Amino acid sequence: MPRSTRRRPALTHPATEEIDLFDVLHALADPTRMTIVRVLRAEPERACGTFPVDVAPSTLSHHFKVLRESGLISQREEANRRFSALRAADLEHRFPGLLDTVLAAHARTAEAAAPQV
């Protein structure tokens, strides 16, 4: 993701009780965003440019924005890098079992077993 000296807008996150189910389902209904969620399920946080996805930086930036605004991930900036983390506890509080069930469903698909394209 390219870095510049221009000021970035503040990163906004919905409060846990404001997480919208339709936003979450929409955010999960995309293979790239699902990959990001699966990666973040396995580790506490990760720098944005280091995910195993093969999309243009502007597209990736859009995917992270959709995930953050849905409440699925949180993001923070540090030393000119942006880190993402899954809001697993918030999601579990808001919609118990949803994230695990969707990830289990995804694990049953061929796409989950195939190498990243």
Place this chain on the structure above:
Amino acid sequence: MPRSTRRRPALTHPATEEIDLFDVLHALADPTRMTIVRVLRAEPERACGTFPVDVAPSTLSHHFKVLRESGLISQREEANRRFSALRAADLEHRFPGLLDTVLAAHARTAEAAAPQV
């Protein structure tokens, strides 16, 4: 839904093993389609024009198409009417627990308790 004498295209349905998770999540990521799914969860089938949703016929027709092509519902025509049914068993076979978990998540939202808009 308006009826005419022109021939309609055949109704296509994905096989159970071809039901795509991203299609299902996308289909569920809409309030009108969620209402249709919730109604069909409670009864075996229902004629298309009788759902408690307030959208234009062409919009409703699109929603049914998205639901059918995702594998969430089946449709059949009889006596110039189209009936829809939830493919609950197929969904449960393909993605165990997914539909119930999403419906339970939806029941926790304010939208679920509010009157249909």
